[in-house]
Amino acid sequence: MSYFETMMAATVNVHRLRRLTLNLISSFIHLHLLLLQTIPFPQAMLFPQTNEDATIFSPFSAFFHRPSS
Known part of the structure; x- marks a missing residue:
């Protein structure tokens, strides 16, 4: 793999990780708000x-x- 391909793969992984983290935070907030409504x-x-x-x-x-x- 060339240097360019390695950097592109790393960038894609960072973006995936960032998206996953934001989704987890968003899900946690939504769950928390749901629980606040039901309790x-x-x-x-x-x-x-x-x-x-x-x-x-x-x-x-x-x-x-x-x-x-």
Whole structure:
């Protein structure tokens, strides 16, 4: 194989790999969006109505939680 043929084959392989990677990422995003639509989501997590809701779903609530006395 000549140098030119080798470079062409390498270029084709790089393009195939790039296309495969983009397809995988795209599929992952679509699957993720599908799952988000199908899994029932606690509404309070997205739109906390009360202080209690905001505290329950806060990522820091475990650190700052005071036991009720």
